Amino acid sequence: xxxxxxxFRMITASLIRRRSRMLVALLSIAIGATIxxxxxxxxxxxxxxxxxxxxxxxxxxIFTPSDGSFTQADIEDGRSYIESADIVGVTPYRYExxxxxxxxxxxxxxxxxxxxxxxxxxxVEGEYPSGTGSLLLGASLSEQFRxxxxxxxxxxxxxxxxxxxxxxxxxxxxxxxxVAGVLETGGPEEDYVYLQLSDLEQLTGKSGExxxxxxxxxxxxxxxxxxxxKISSSVxxxxxxxxxxxxxxETTVLTKxxxxxxxxxxxxxxxTMICVATTMTAxxxxxxxxxxxxxxxxxxxxxxxxxxxxxxxxxxxxGGIIGSVLGFIFAxxxxxxxxxxxxxxxxxxxxxxxxxxxxVTGVSCLLPIRSATQIDPALVLKGE
Amino acid sequence: MSLLELKNIYKIYGDLHALDDVNxxxxxxxxLSIMGPSGSGKSTMMNIIGCMDKPSKGEVLxxxxxxxxxxxxxxxxxxxxxxxxxxQQFHLVGYLTAIENVMLAQYYHSVPxxxxxxxxxxxxxxxxxxxHLPSQLSGGEQQRVCVARALINYPEIILADExxxxxxxxxxxxxVDLFHKLHNEGTTLIVVTHDPEVAEVxxxxxxxxxxxxHKETINENFTGEIKFDK
Ligand SMILES: Nc1ncnc2c1ncn2[C@@H]1O[C@H](COP(=O)(O)OP(=O)(O)OP(=O)(O)O)[C@@H](O)[C@H]1O
Ligand SMILES: [Mg+2]
Numbered sequence: 001x002x003x004x005x006x007x008f009r010m011i012t013a014s015l016i017r018r019r020s021r022m023l024v025a026l027l028s029i030a031i032g033a034t035i036x037x038x039x040x041x042x043x044x045x046x047x048x049x050x051x052x053x054x055x056x057x058x059x060x061x062i063f064t065p066s067d068g069s070f071t072q073a074d075i076e077d078g079r080s081y082i083e084s085a086d087i088v089g090v091t092p093y094r095y096e097x098x099x100x101x102x103x104x105x106x107x108x109x110x111x112x113x114x115x116x117x118x119x120x121x122x123x124v125e126g127e128y129p130s131g132t133g134s135l136l137l138g139a140s141l142s143e144q145f146r147x148x149x150x151x152x153x154x155x156x157x158x159x160x161x162x163x164x165x166x167x168x169x170x171x172x173x174x175x176x177x178x179v180a181g182v183l184e185t186g187g188p189e190e191d192y193v194y195l196q197l198s199d200l201e202q203l204t205g206k207s208g209e210x211x212x213x214x215x216x217x218x219x220x221x222x223x224x225x226x227x228x229x230k231i232s233s234s235v236x237x238x239x240x241x242x243x244x245x246x247x248x249x250e251t252t253v254l255t256k257x258x259x260x261x262x263x264x265x266x267x268x269x270x271x272t273m274i275c276v277a278t279t280m281t282a283x284x285x286x287x288x289x290x291x292x293x294x295x296x297x298x299x300x301x302x303x304x305x306x307x308x309x310x311x312x313x314x315x316x317x318x319g320g321i322i323g324s325v326l327g328f329i330f331a332x333x334x335x336x337x338x339x340x341x342x343x344x345x346x347x348x349x350x351x352x353x354x355x356x357x358x359x360v361t362g363v364s365c366l367l368p369i370r371s372a373t374q375i376d377p378a379l380v381l382k383g384e
Numbered sequence: 385m386s387l388l389e390l391k392n393i394y395k396i397y398g399d400l401h402a403l404d405d406v407n408x409x410x411x412x413x414x415x416l417s418i419m420g421p422s423g424s425g426k427s428t429m430m431n432i433i434g435c436m437d438k439p440s441k442g443e444v445l446x447x448x449x450x451x452x453x454x455x456x457x458x459x460x461x462x463x464x465x466x467x468x469x470x471x472q473q474f475h476l477v478g479y480l481t482a483i484e485n486v487m488l489a490q491y492y493h494s495v496p497x498x499x500x501x502x503x504x505x506x507x508x509x510x511x512x513x514x515x516h517l518p519s520q521l522s523g524g525e526q527q528r529v530c531v532a533r534a535l536i537n538y539p540e541i542i543l544a545d546e547x548x549x550x551x552x553x554x555x556x557x558x559x560v561d562l563f564h565k566l567h568n569e570g571t572t573l574i575v576v577t578h579d580p581e582v583a584e585v586x587x588x589x590x591x592x593x594x595x596x597x598h599k600e601t602i603n604e605n606f607t608g609e610i611k612f613d614k
Contacts, residue, residue, distance in 0.1 A: 006487060006496040010480065017479035017517070293475045296436060297533070298464025298492035300457065378436040381471055382427065 025279040032272025033323020037353040038330035059214035070237040088216035089117025109200030126181030134180035136194035277364035296377040316361030320354030393442035404595035417583035420592030435463035468534030472546035483514040504532040524555025
């Protein structure tokens with residue numbers, strides 16, 4: 001048998017046959033590695049996910065009319081100042097008060113294909129209306145009117161008095177539409193009914209007016225700001241404004257979050273080291289007699305160091321493997337529950353976690369193992 | 385030249401003379417018993433001969449080399465190459481099987497050889513217990529594993545400090561029989577014991593008292609044959 005084989009047989013026997021003791025050390029390493037790999041995953045992955053999420057988190061720029069309302073042409077005009085590669089979506093909105101079952105309801109005429117892009121957090125039961133003839137009903141309206149996906153609803157609109165026919169009874173305009181989907185956002189959108197802009201224009205008999213446009217642009221805040229300034233000054237009818245809440249939080253929240261994660265990671269590493277060092281010290285103390293015996297039958301100090309380091313590093317490796325698995329689960333849980341996004345698996349994190357836990361275990365074993373070499377075989381073997 | 389020679393050995397702890405001017409020669413192949421009351425310095429002497437401790441004064445010649453001035457690193461090498469140790473409290477590694485414990489001595493000495501280790505266990509009558517952990521062995525069996533471990537590297541000297549101190553009569557006999565076999569094969573044996581019957585089977589017995597050698601008896605009837613019987 002090779003010396004190396006005996007070496008591995010020895011250190012694995014020590015870990016396996018003394019598992020109740022070693023479990024404590026393994027546990028502390030595994031917990032450390034779990035938190036480490038979990039946090040590092042979050043550190044790298046969540047900002048990526050959140051960046052995408054923030055960018056898509058509704059609009060980050062809005063066009064408002066500088067006076068009354070604007071037209072589709074104004075939007076196109078404004079849009080031309082933005083590099084087309086940066087544009088995620090541009091959604092026009094026109095708001096009108098309509099009636100369903102004789103009750104007044106706010107209707108938004110929009111481009112529902114674009115709305116899907118600028119409001120990706122919308123959750124629709126059923127489907128987005130694909131063409132004209134169908135609508136998207138806010139969830140609270142759906143409940144109020146007991147209207148569900150597939151139902152047909154008559155939407156009516158009272159045209160404004162235009163002063164031409166004073167004596168005529170003003171007749172309501174109506175349009176029959178199918179409920180394609182029910183919109184759930186947890187926000188005020190649930191009180192709206194969303195129509196295709198052309199349906200609303202047909203219903204009201206007025207076209208071309210737009211009250212608001214939401215834009216989702218994939219650019220950093222500096223670039224966004226310069227877009228907004230250029231558009232506001234160049235396009236007469238438009239006021240371009242940044243939706244501050246989203247663009248700023250994107251950068252500051254992430255920096256703060258990362259700093260926090262980094263801090264916690266360092267603290268966890270330090271705690272793990274203390275814990276492993278303490279456990280290893282206990283292991284050495286408990287095995288004083290064995291160490292003395294090994295020295296008595298010929299182990300050199302180097303040999304003792306090699307054996308204990310081997311055990312420590314094996315523990316570190318095992319802990320690292322367990323930790324990278326649990327760490328992924330941990331990161332996934334945190335990500336899903338806190339950030340509502342799931343983690344993408346980063347293969348590199350596995351070898352890194354294992355290496356780091358081996359290194360951390362090695363370093364924390366140094367002192368206890370040094371004290372192991374100080375043990376005098378004669379004293380230890382003397383008696384009970 | 386004697387295999388081992390102690391010249392004016394002192395071991396002094398504070399003002400306690402654990403060994404006080406001890407002179408002793410042991411020839412190659414000799415079987416020596418050391419007796420003496422508790423605290424008389426027997427273990428102290430064994431530790432010095434076994435390269436686990438150094439005398440405060442004096443020379444220890446092992447194979448003509450003075451080991452009393454060697455560094456502890458060199459002492460480890462000498463101990464590994466020349467000495468086989470047997471202790472009163474067995475001292476096996478608890479998580480290694482009988483055969484692994486024997487192989488441990490081979491591992492530190494040169495290279496582990498499972499077949500040879502099994503042969504050594506066979507010699508002490510424990511071939512069928514090779515895969516047992518120490519906790520699954522009786523005290524006598526554990527001590528026999530220690531004997532197998534001590535003899536595995538063909539040491540110049542086997543040092544046994546109270547090898548039968550924790551054993552019953554039957555196991556004591558087995559261990560003493562093993563000493564007979566080793567002696568017949570030419571191994572030098574130094575055995576510390578409280579038990580006159582164990583001491584008597586050796587060729588020579590020295591008596592320690594207060595760290596001094598004060599008496600020596602030669603076993604006139606020693607034939608090298610196994611006749612120890614209780
Ligand atoms: N490290 C030490 N420090 C101080 N005194 C010691 C030390 N080691 C041994 N002694 C003392 O040296 C004396 C001899 O001890 P030793 O262990 O050699 O006795 P022993 O003959 O083996 O006794 P026993 O039969 O009880 O094993 C004792 O008085 C002991 O207290
Ligand atoms: Mg003693």
